[in-house]
Amino acid sequence: MSAIVAIVGRPNVGKSTFFNRLIQRREAIVDAVSGVTRDRHYGKSDWNGKEFSLIDTGGYVVGSDDVFEKEIDKQVELAIDEADAIIFMVDVETGVTGMDEDVAKLLRRVDKPVFLAINKVDNAMREEDAVEFYALGLGEFYTLSSINGSGTGELLDALVEVLPEKVNEESELPRFAVVGRPNAGKSSFINALIGEDRYIVTDIAGTTRDSIDTKYNRFGFEFNLVDTAGIRRKRKVKEDLEFYSVMRSVRAIEHSDVCILLFDATRGFDGQVENIFWLAQRNNKGVVILVNKWDLVEDKETNTIKQYTKQIKKAIEPFVDVPIIFISALTKQRIYKAIETAVEVYKNRSKKIKTRKINDVMLPIIEKTPPPAYKDKYVKIKFITQLPTPYPQFAFFCNLPQYVRDPYKRFLENKLREHFDFTGVPVTVFMRKK
Secondary structure, three states, rough: EEEEEEEEEOOOOHHHHHHHHOOOOOOOOOOEEEOOOOEEEEEEEEEEEEEEEEEEOHHOOOOHHHHHHHHHHHHHHHHHOOEEEEEEEEEEEOOHHHHHHHHHHHHOOOOOEEEEEOOOOOOHHHEEEEEEEHHHHHEEEEEEOOOOOOHHHHHHHHHHOOOOOOOOOOOOOEEEEEOOOOOOOHHHHHHHHHHOOOOEEOOOOEOOOOEEEEEEEEEEEEEEEEEEOOOHHHHHOOOHHHHHHHHHHHHHHHHHOEEEEEEEOOOOOOOHHHHHHHHHHHOOOEEEEEEEHHHHOOOOOOOHHHHHHHHHHOOOOOOOOOOOOOOOOOOOEEEEEEEEEEEEEEHOOOOOOHHHHHHHHHHHHHHOOOOEEEEOOOOEEEEEEEEEOOEEEEEEEEEOHHHHHHHHHHHHHHHHHHHHOOOOOEEEEEEEOO
8 A cells, every 4th residue: 555645735836737747757657547527636656666646636626715715724634634745835926825824824733744845936036935935834845846847856755755665465364445425325334244243353443544444254255344434524524525535535445455336326326436436446456336225216127227237337438347236235135245246356356367278268369359450560469478466467478569559458358357257357458579
């Protein structure tokens, strides 16, 4: 699990530009996930070999100046609660504003690393202007320019020095995280599972401060159930604040092997639920989708489940090989089926296939349906192997890897799924030079 770094500050100081620069900096970046407003808010980056997750709070602010002020306060409070380090960005062009002072007042109280980043400093005169930001009472600052990247190296050098080391989770029990938007029934689902269950061994304080792990033994399989629903609202944050849901989900997802994504059937598979799904998918976690409160859906007919399933799969294309289970946490309908399915997804995620078997199955398929010629170049795939990673990744060795297009990679992925059962698990296909 990587550390979380939050970028906070008032609107229009260059947070998103800085964020975009960082997540595009290295080839090792996984990806960025679209937020609720379709702007980038969450990404992964690394510096000096240390990986971290980056949260851009900026795009979540909407409305008038009055709303700005309220939302900024909420977001800084959330960053204080959830992040391992905070980058507070200000704008040298406008100088110290009242809103900057309000944010600084909150940050001075926190016992976490805070880095004051003064943006738009791209000449010597502005370097002198930056001195006024000492008035914020946050000590040393870093001058930089998000546009051209100057000064970002010094800030990142200092940042990675204070980030916690990545937790080695290989020896731990499998972790199943129950995630979803607020009020979807996560608490009810977990209580239904553990409330009267005698298979529970013990409750353990979570390794992250925002979750509680329950060691759970059922179906002959032992795992940790990560209860994100048990997180108490911090500093009276409103439950409907989308930023809180996303930030909370980031930490839970990164610290899990399988994500049980639960949503309210009466509210539908909306943009926020979809956003959490892609967080899990792009972090290469196993996924099980639970449609909760199915007992409250009125006018159900014979094909209602089929239609609902079709709508969900349309929303999550092209990763449609995901189990979807219709449950009721209140009546306990299919809740144990949900856990059984999560166990199967975990097994699929950790599945290792012998190289000979992969080649025996896939090479005849490739010979029958070879990659389409591209620019009069013909690709010949000679050999396939599974990479030694915690989740399914496959290397296809060929003569011209640069000419294999994405549609053919999806074809190979689908054939791998068809023959080796990777239901619920993202599969990555790499083309490598033979």
